[in-house]
Amino acid sequence: MKSFIFWMAAGIMLLSTTYAQPKYEATETVLISGNCEMCKKAIETAGTVKHEASVDWNQETGAATLTYNPSKTNTDEILQRIALAGYDNAQYLAPDEAYASLPECCQYNREFKTNTPATHAHTPHHTSQAAATDHSTHQAATDVSQHEKEGQFQAIFNHYFNLKDALVKSDGTLAASSAARFLDALGAVKMDGLTSAEHETWMNGKESIMTVTERIAGTDDIARQRTHFASLSEQVYLLMKASGTAQPVYYQRCPMFNNSKGAHWLSLNQDIQNPYYGAQMLTCGNTVETVK
Template sequence: MKKIFLIVAIIATSFVQYGFAQTDHADHQTQPVALLPLYYNIKDALVSGDAKLAASKAQEFVKGVNSTDSKVINENSKKGLLEHAVKLAKSKDLKSEREHFAGLSTSMITLAKTSKLSAEPVYQMYCPMKKSNWLSSEKAVKNPYYGSAMLTCGNVVETIK
């Protein structure tokens, strides 16, 4: 009887360890989730009109993209994200940062539509004055392209789930 109990315990332990190994692997594949909050930090800095903070947050975003496994985000997507994020990170001019944010947003929207970036809904916003989109975690419009000058200019064009 003790031998049977011991064998069952060993088998059960093996399955539990295998289950944890699979969970860790699954977490590794959800890496792009971390990019969305980094993107939102850039957006929020631009909404507040803080060029220095936007550049700093863009540097964090670049590090996040570079540390993401190419199995999770393909090289073309990485290239598109980094093209504008690097320029935004190097800029000290708010107007220039907002221009690069438009390109970064285009790449992020593409990524959001092809990968699950969030358990929560992601809202694609559109600014008719800038003719550009951006992503937001909330339905309330806070325009990163014009900040306080036209804070509520724009609307939700799609909800990405």
């Protein structure tokens, strides 16, 4: 009896494998948001996986026909992939980042998404920040004129900070042009306006400051610029110690730069914005001294 059942089972299995050969496919129609020909391509590419699922999206109606092998996948998986590519559908909403990075013509009206106070708050978030930034830029500009009265080096310092910011952004071209302007400012320093301590530090450091700045201006290779910036920062720090500053300046250190020998920089901001690695390690480092 037992062996009979075994042979039956074996027989059925054999049959089912033979007859499973013609691939069984399931089809389903769902709504997917989108606008144009480009959307169609993106939706279909995101949804389709070879031998598993294919998607045909109708631009007029927004209806997509999903054809898939139900032993391998399901509509959930397909629609999730499509949403992650930026396209809302009845099951899944695209992450905001994915939607925002769609080409402008594809930024459809998000009908599936329920708007919330939270998401509203999120959008003006950027604008308020931009406004704050404008404000600070404005302030920085007034500061420059103020500092010119206070000490000759203040202009130099501001150029230094511009250069530092360019390095934080890892923008070699911007760094080169900032360095060029820095160089002009260095040339314009008048010796007679200096105190004796300032004079001494300036005379000691002037030459190397100018050479290093020239080198930064002369390349847009960010790695080279950063190496020079390390020695420039040491000199500017000495100047700052000699002359004092109008507002607190933070002397900060990245312990990893230059094969972990470390390097310093100066910043108006207490928060770490590492100019030696930029975005790679933006917040790596610590403040070692506050110069006033």
